[in-house]
Amino acid sequence: MTLASDSRRPALIVETPAPRNGPAAPRRRTRLTRNRWGYAYVAPFFLVFAAFSLYPFLYTAWVSLHQVNLSNLDGGTWVGLDNYTKLLHSQFFWNAARNTLTIGILSTVPQLCMALGLAHLLNYELRGRTFLRVVMLMPYATSIAAATLVFAQLFGRDYGLINSLLEVVGLPRIDWEGGTWTSQLAISAIVTWRWTGYNALIYLAAMQSIPGELYEAAEIDGASRWKQFLHVTIPSLRPTILFTVVVSTIGAVQLFGEPLLFGGRGTTTGGTSGQYQTLGLLMYQQGWSNFHIGQAAATAWAMFLIIVLIVGINALVGRLRSRNDR
Amino acid sequence: MATVTFDQATRIYPRAERPAVDALDLAIADGEFLVLVGPSGCGKSTSLRMLAGLEEVDAGAVRIGERDVTDAPPKDRDIAMVFQNYALYPHMTVGENMGFALKLAGVRKSEIATRVTEAAKILDLSDYLERRPKALSGGQRQRVAMGRAIVRSPQVFLMDEPLSNLDAKLRVQTRTQIAALVQRLGTTTVYVTHDQVEAMTMGDRVAVLKDGVLQQCDTPGALYDRPANVFVAGFIGSPAMNLVTGDAVDGGVRVGSAVLPVPRDQLDRAAAGNGRVTVGFRPESMHQVGPGEGIPVLVTVVEQLGSDAYLYTKLAGEGADDVLHPSDVVVRTDPRTAATAGQQLWLGVREGALHVFDASTSQRVD
Numbered sequence: 001m002t003l004a005s006d007s008r009r010p011a012l013i014v015e016t017p018a019p020r021n022g023p024a025a026p027r028r029r030t031r032l033t034r035n036r037w038g039y040a041y042v043a044p045f046f047l048v049f050a051a052f053s054l055y056p057f058l059y060t061a062w063v064s065l066h067q068v069n070l071s072n073l074d075g076g077t078w079v080g081l082d083n084y085t086k087l088l089h090s091q092f093f094w095n096a097a098r099n100t101l102t103i104g105i106l107s108t109v110p111q112l113c114m115a116l117g118l119a120h121l122l123n124y125e126l127r128g129r130t131f132l133r134v135v136m137l138m139p140y141a142t143s144i145a146a147a148t149l150v151f152a153q154l155f156g157r158d159y160g161l162i163n164s165l166l167e168v169v170g171l172p173r174i175d176w177e178g179g180t181w182t183s184q185l186a187i188s189a190i191v192t193w194r195w196t197g198y199n200a201l202i203y204l205a206a207m208q209s210i211p212g213e214l215y216e217a218a219e220i221d222g223a224s225r226w227k228q229f230l231h232v233t234i235p236s237l238r239p240t241i242l243f244t245v246v247v248s249t250i251g252a253v254q255l256f257g258e259p260l261l262f263g264g265r266g267t268t269t270g271g272t273s274g275q276y277q278t279l280g281l282l283m284y285q286q287g288w289s290n291f292h293i294g295q296a297a298a299t300a301w302a303m304f305l306i307i308v309l310i311v312g313i314n315a316l317v318g319r320l321r322s323r324n325d326r
Numbered sequence: 327m328a329t330v331t332f333d334q335a336t337r338i339y340p341r342a343e344r345p346a347v348d349a350l351d352l353a354i355a356d357g358e359f360l361v362l363v364g365p366s367g368c369g370k371s372t373s374l375r376m377l378a379g380l381e382e383v384d385a386g387a388v389r390i391g392e393r394d395v396t397d398a399p400p401k402d403r404d405i406a407m408v409f410q411n412y413a414l415y416p417h418m419t420v421g422e423n424m425g426f427a428l429k430l431a432g433v434r435k436s437e438i439a440t441r442v443t444e445a446a447k448i449l450d451l452s453d454y455l456e457r458r459p460k461a462l463s464g465g466q467r468q469r470v471a472m473g474r475a476i477v478r479s480p481q482v483f484l485m486d487e488p489l490s491n492l493d494a495k496l497r498v499q500t501r502t503q504i505a506a507l508v509q510r511l512g513t514t515t516v517y518v519t520h521d522q523v524e525a526m527t528m529g530d531r532v533a534v535l536k537d538g539v540l541q542q543c544d545t546p547g548a549l550y551d552r553p554a555n556v557f558v559a560g561f562i563g564s565p566a567m568n569l570v571t572g573d574a575v576d577g578g579v580r581v582g583s584a585v586l587p588v589p590r591d592q593l594d595r596a597a598a599g600n601g602r603v604t605v606g607f608r609p610e611s612m613h614q615v616g617p618g619e620g621i622p623v624l625v626t627v628v629e630q631l632g633s634d635a636y637l638y639t640k641l642a643g644e645g646a647d648d649v650l651h652p653s654d655v656v657v658r659t660d661p662r663t664a665a666t667a668g669q670q671l672w673l674g675v676r677e678g679a680l681h682v683f684d685a686s687t688s689q690r691v692d
Contacts, residue, residue, distance in 0.1 A: 213413035216380050221427035221474075222401035231426070235417035 064297035070287070076294060083298035093299070095274050096282040097306075099184065103259075103278065104252030106188035107195075112244055114192070115199035116237075120229055122200070123207045133204070136197030144257035148190055152177075152264050155186045177263060180275040187276055190258045195251070199244050206240040207233060242318050249310050253303055256280035279303050328404075328481040328514055330354040330377065334386035337372050337538075346372045348538040349386065354516065359508055360543075361517045361529035364561070369538035370518045371486055377516060378407050378484050390481060406475035407484040411491060412467050414459040414474075421446070421455035424473045445473045448507070465496050472504070476511065483508065483515040489524065501528060522562050526550070534558050552681075556688040559606045559681055565636060565656045568612075571604045571685050579603045579682075582641035584621040586675060592682055592691055599686025609636060609658040611679030620674035623655055625665050635663045642670060 064083050066076030087093045122132060139147065154161045155176040163173040176182045210233065218228045234241075255278045259270055268285035270277025277285075279299060287296030332352040338345045347369040354360045362370040375381035377388055379400035387396045395403050406427070414423050422429075424445060425438040433441075446452045449469040459467055468488060475483055488504070489497045505528045508515050519525055525532045526546040533543035534557070542554040553559035559567045572580040574597035578587040586605055588596070596603045623639035637657040657673060665671065682691045 211411070211413065213409050213411060214415065216378075216400075217407070217409060217413035217415075217474075218426075219380070220378060220400045220405065220407050222430045223426075227430060232415065235415075238417075 060297045060300055063294055064301050066294050068293040068297075070291045070293055079294070083294050084302070086295065087298050087302060092274065092277070092282060093279075093302075096270070096277050096279045099270065099274075099276055100253060100255065100278045100280075103184050103188055103191070103255060103276070104249065106184060107191035108245070108248045108252055110188075111192040111196050112199055112241070112248065115196050115203055115244070116234075116241075118196065118200040119203035119207055120233065122204055133201065136200055138197070139194045140198040142194070144194070145261055147194060148258050148261040149264075151186065151190045151193075152262055155262075177271065178275075183262070183271055183276040187255075187258050187262055190262070191252075191255065195248065199248070202244055203237060203240060206237050210236045238321070239318075242314060246311050246314050249314070250307050253307050253310070254280055256284070260284075279306075328391035329356050329389075330360075330482055330514060330516065331389040332373070332377075332386070333389065335373070335376055335383055335388050336385040337369075337376055337381055338384045345369075345384075345538050347376065350538075350540055352533060352540065352543060354514060357512045357514055359505070359515045359517065359528060359530045361519060361525040361532045362535060363519055363522055363525035363532055364535035364541075366520060367537075368535040370520075370535050372538075373535070374407075374484050374486055374516055374518045377403075377482070378405060379403055404481045405484055406478045406480040406482075407486065408471045408475050408488040410487040412459075412471040412488075414467060414470055416459055419456050419458055420451060420462070420470050420473075423459065423470055424477050427474070427478050441477045442473075445477045448476070449473045464492055465500065468492060468500060472507070476507070479511075479513075481514065483513050483517075485515065485517045487519055488517075489519070490521075497524075504528070523564060526562065532562075534561060536561075552690070552692075553606075554690050556604055556606070556683050559683070559690075563608060565609050565658075567606045567608050567681070568655045569604055569606045569683075570641075570654065571602055574601055574603050579605050581605065582621050582623075586621070586680065588680065588682055596682050596684045596691040599684050602685035604683040604685045604688070606681035606683065607675045607679055609656045611676040612655070612657045612673050613676065614659070615672050615674040617672055620672045621655070623671050623673055625667050625669045625671060628663065628665055628667060630661065632661060635659050635661045635665075637663070637665055637671070639671065639673075 063076065065078065065080060067079045067082070068076035118136065122129060122136075126132065153159075157163065157173065157175045157177065160176070162176070167173060174182055176186045214232050214236075215228055218232050223231060259276050259278050259281055260266060260268065262276065263271060268277070268281045268289055270281045279302070283296045283299040283303070286292050286299060330352075331354070332350045335347060335350045336345050337347040350369075350373055352360070362373055364370050372381055376383050377390075379395065379398060379402075383396045387394055389395065390403060390405070415426065418426065421442050425442045428438045428441065442455070443452070446455055449472060451466065451469055451473060454462060454466060454470075459470065462470065468491070471488065485504075489500055492500060501524060517528060526549075529546060531543060531545055532549055534541040534549065536557050542549060542558045544552075549558060549562050553562060553567075556569060560569055570581050572586075574580075574588075574593055575585055578585040578593065588603070588605070593603065622642035624642050625637050625639050627638040629636040629638070635658070637659055639655045639657060641654045655673065657671075659665070683689060684691055
């Protein structure tokens with residue numbers, strides 16, 4: 001180190017590393033001390049997370065093992081897994097689970113397909129592209145309540161716009177709210193309307209990172225627009241598609257606002273025969289209409305486990321695919 | 327196999343001041359290897375993309391063989407293109423990448439497999455057919471891009487700076503491989519590069535473009551020996567030709583304090599514009615002469631390359647120190663030269679090696 005440097009830095013770079021058998025303990029302490037501020041900076045998030053996510057989460061688990069009423073939240077009696085066995089034997093749970101599944105499929109699948117198509121169209125050089133993008137995000141910005149009320153009007157039996165149109169073309173009126181499939185279709189339409197633009201924007205962002213040369217190469221290779229979409233766009237979007245599927249699935253399992261307000265009366269029964277009662281509605285009904293908080297907590301945990309299961313399967317599929325890719 | 331013809335082909339980008347490609351006229355023979363070369367923004371890539379069908383032709387026509395393809399989509403042109411960044415499909419294996427065009431064309435699977443295997447063998451990619459592009463080195467990716475082009479046996483190969491993403495050593499190596507491959511296949515090839523060395527070594531003919539206008543199209547030797555204008559003279563050759571503009575005087579052109587002899591009638595025609603003449607002489611056509619005989623110069627930098635040495639010199643008595651333009655005249659000399667920076671030398675130009683240009687039009691005068 002004859003080259004006297006004006007800062008310590010070059011010297012540090014050249015210096016041989018300190019011998020390994022040196023005192024390790026003080027060193028670790030320095031590291032912790034140095035990191036203390038880091039922990040302080042991330043602390044607010046974890047405090048809020050603990051208070052509003054982790055604690056309720058664990059408390060719900062605890063409650064689900066008790067028979068608790070809204071009136072005596074602290075004085076429940078221990079019932080073990082009773083609430084869960086009851087749930088699994090309850091026809092209401094299975095009805096709600098089935099409804100959640102069908103509405104989930106009816107909304108998520110067309111929603112993501114349409115989002116892909118829309119994103120593909122918006123990816124072309126269009127006049128007023130920014131305007132169209134803003135318009136697409138509008139439904140996402142509307143409140144569920146307002147949107148659902150408007151849709152309830154559209155799907156109304158006697159004065160609804162859709163039934164009037166059906167009548168004009170000579171088809172019979174449909175009691176949208178009364179039927180199982182029709183009500184679920186209508187609710188799926190609301191969900192789809194709200195979330196398609198959001199997903200389309202996510203897809204669009206991912207599409208814009210696909211290099212243009214890939215499309216040019218495909219064009220020269222003789223691929224039509226459709227084949228380019230199939231062989232260039234979709235494969236490049238695979239991780240993004242997986243992400244939106246997971247997010248939409250979580251949303252679908254937790255579906256609550258739309259079916260609650262669709263009937264127009266804000267009841268948790270999900271129609272006269274529960275034809276569109278989702279798990280979210282069932283949970284609310286158990287807890288706040290029937291006052292069985294323990295039961296509601298068990299349902300909440302069941303929903304959580306369903307989500308974990310679906311996301312887990314998704315992650316597994318994604319990992320297997322990427323392993324095959326290697 | 328086919329000829330390629332650009333017939334007054336023009337491309338004007340919307341809201342551009344001048345055409346990106348201005349009335350390009352080029353006739354490329356069947357099986358010829360033509361290189362489009364020029365500085366960035368000269369329109370060489372645009373010309374290639376017009377031929378590929380990736381760029382519109384605003385005026386004029388482009389023909390492949392006898393067929394007018396001016397408005398035909400890329401897939402109907404029977405061409406294959408190698409992109410600068412290769413544009414390999416990242417989710418397909420090497421084999422799938424190479425066979426994709428055939429698959430789209432509905433060729434039988436067994437036929438695709440044979441053709442891909444064959445191309446892979448030529449390009450030394452047989453062991454990598456199951457790999458994905460990201461698991462390959464830059465040179466291997468480049469070869470996959472070549473393979474994707476040759477499995478189709480197209481009428482024309484288009485290559486858009488296919489070597490510029492390789493490191494210097496690999497570039498030289500791949501350069502000869504591509505030239506040999508194309509020669510063996512005998513396919514008409516249009517090759518775009520900004521590197522004049524690549525252009526000179528690979529092309530049967532080289533077309534030099536500048537600002538969208540074709541400057542000259544000729545064999546590498548002819549471009550070097552008889553550049554049509556000052557731009558081509560300065561662009562082709564490394565180090566570049568020495569170009570000096572001076573007044574026409576009795577018996578020649580004044581350069582510094584010396585007069586370079588130019589034949590009478592040639593001088594008269596060159597000076598017809600504004601009385602000034604640009605003369606060019608290549609570094610290798612200069613030699614040292616005795617003190618007081620030729621052009622007096624001051625050596626500023628000596629570059630030793632082992633096989634040669636280059637002396638970067640300034641005309642003696644010309645202006646003050648200018649770091650950005652340290653030299654007026656470059657001289658190739660014996661590698662063991664004794665010249666050192668700061669030394670004064672006298673230079674002569676070998677007879678018949680002087681290029682003469684009209685300074686007002688920049689055009690060559692013979």
